[in-house]
Amino acid sequence: AQSVTQLGSHVSVSEGALVLLRCNYSSSVPPYLFWYVQYPNQGLQLLLKYTTGATLVKGINGFEAEFKKSETSFHLTKPSAHMSDAAEYFCAVLNQGGKLIFGQGTELSVKP
């Protein structure tokens, strides 16, 4: 069975600083991994996904994530945080039944 763990329910960074949101997964098969962002009172927007191929995946809004099989990780990064990046971020893995298994979410705050 697949599972996802997001380390840190809340991350705070200064504007312009590096953003690092951690995600570790558990999967018995090659995983399909996703990062979604949720702004207050809204649905989820796909940031990026990894299925196969290149392990460094680039997404929207300057975010990227690297799939590291040896570490079972799929951490999300952005070189320079912007105030508009403040939101809730969810890491997810697609299970064999086609269902998304979500992590607990990480709330990103950006200080001016």
Added chain:
Amino acid sequence: GAVVSQHPSRVICKSGTSVKIECRSLDFQATTMFWYRQFPKQSLMLMATSNEGSKATYEQGVEKDKFLINHASLTLSTLTVTSAHPEDSSFYICSAEGDSGNTIYFGEGSWLTVV
């Protein structure tokens, strides 16, 4: 990218009444849609998988008679909360599997408040 739309975005209903939430895939056909519930400051909880032309598959602990799901066409799934109670108040989000089969797109969510 693919677009999934939910309606209404916010609804208030009286306790004991039923309310319907629609989920539409606007630019692709979705044989499978998913319904989630999200409590404040929490992650998404999968309620059921909606399959076009067949019965929905409910997750353990979800009352199928209370949360009726109908997937009547390849672009529309509906969730009806029957005999709503205040504890049903929540944020409900739908999603649909894109054409490629390995990407899931989400609707904007629907806030339900039962008074």
